[in-house]
Amino acid sequence: MRITIVMGHADLMPPDSGDSTARSWNLLATEFAKQGHEVTILSRRWRGTPAHELREGVRHIRVPGFDRTWRMGKSMWRDFRWSGRTMRAIPDSDVTVTVGGLFVPLRLGYRHGRYGRIVVAPAGLSRKRFRLLKRVDSVLAISSPVKAAIASVMPKLTPKIHVVGFPIDWQLLSKAKPSVEAEDPVTIGYLGRLHPEKGTDVLVQALEQLQSMCLSQPWRVVFSKARESSTGSTTNETYATAVERRLIALLGPDRFVLRQAPRTTERLVATYYEIDVFCYPSLQRTREIYSLAVVEAMASGAVPVVSDLPFVPDLIENGVNGEIFDPRAPEAADRLARTLARLVTDRAYRATMSEAARQSVYRFDVPLLASRLLADFATLALATK
Template identity: 25%
Template structure:
């Protein structure tokens, strides 16, 4: 079959500037091609890339996009302009949409059936997606939320396919260090401030030989919380290392490989739907601590392959600190959580998830 993947207006592919969804579909596109399908991937232009090229069997077409603006209204306008630019490049069987406007403006059914990949909490736009053939939810939580936004007669159009772990495991020939790792955007909804406060509250006899590594962008244009939030994080002091954004997969994987503990303390109100970073960390054997947010429920098993804390509690900092202390001081517990977490890689391999997508695409084509 002919498959076209349409990425958003703000990040290029390959994902040299980050973007979890871009990273996922860059790998999925190659898996679709390996399975014998004709794949076109449309994304934003970038000075490092030509506008048309083929990478590992996938035809890449790049159209002019934008830097992420501060205003949500301007962001939607930019996304509209970008989406209209992509329309002339689409001629396919299945059109995987990762943009806000494409399901509204793409109406030519002879050039593809719209397949919406829902990677964040769905909002009011769902009721305007009347010509969509299938809504793919990236987690059970999103599956339920999409159905809530649709009339019951459209519920049969909703499917659930999880996000994959979009890389192959590598051996960096080094030992794990006493490091607690966070990877993600430095934003309040990610709970980075809660993590730093929890780490800094750990008694010195326990924490003195440990570091907290924070990897991710803080600038608004890259999805971060901005300079004021970043400065507030740095002012907390402690043995905290701000590594900045790391988009090279090998360099990022090395952080996972060398860290003993990973923490992803997202907060209530976050737009996270199926975060990839915890799965990446667990695949590399990081003993992982997660909040109780529903987006983790498809794979997170408390006290088995991770530890969890209640982000809705007024004492969440204390709860998080207690869970970190348990992993820092109890080697047997840490090794158990690490070993069970490694199984995530097989459960969510890109090859396995790609076949689930192809089966779902085929159901659309059979209608």
């Protein structure tokens, strides 16, 4: 099968950062090629990268793109220009997958022909944009909230929407790690931006209460701080510095570690490997549609303690393979502290939850997810147009 994947106007492939979407489609493209398919990725050309390259069995075509911008009008104009550039470069295909963006799937939907079947993988929750996706053949929603948002404005698309999540290298992440001995500290981890909207205030308050409990089991905290975008403000950096100083004062430098989020697979795996309890207290109910970090942490055996974001039920059954809490509820920090305390002190409970978390995300292992997508693509390609 000839499969073409068209990335967004700012996406670099292979990705050079922690972009979850780009990382996921790079994994899938490589696996598609391993399974014998002819795969092409169109992405942004960047300084030092060739316009054409064959890498791990995947053909890369790179065309000039644009930086990301938070200004809607400018972003739409860049996306429109990107669609013109990429459509001229798309090779004859059986299936063309568009990742993010609006104008590429919109224009492809009216032309089909040599582009084959059109599959859209939306990158957000813009209902206005979904209204324009009338002529696509399949939609890959990253989570149930995305599927519901699309179906609410385009009911006729509902049978074509599939919730797929993001792929992970489960085999690599799930390698057994030594169990925590009684005298070893249990590590509570967080990976993401240090910002109030990510729930870090609630987490810090919970850690302060946990410290006051004087638990018999030693514990420590590791924060992997995601880099701010180029539009990140000085205010955000000031806040992050304040969080760091607060936790160092609380726990001391031996029990609190702050580092930059890993940018290589090896460092990422090493980061998850040392975490026993992964806390994700985000408050962004209307903006967060998925968290690859939560899934990767679960695959590594870290017990997830996650806020009640709309996508979370796709991944976690409360009390079975993780803990879900409401960070906006009264005494949220106290409830989170008590949840963390049990996971720190109850080794058997933590071990049971850890194994359940690990096994529950096996379905996202790259070969399994890629095979399911390829089966769907094959059905689409054979269908009468």
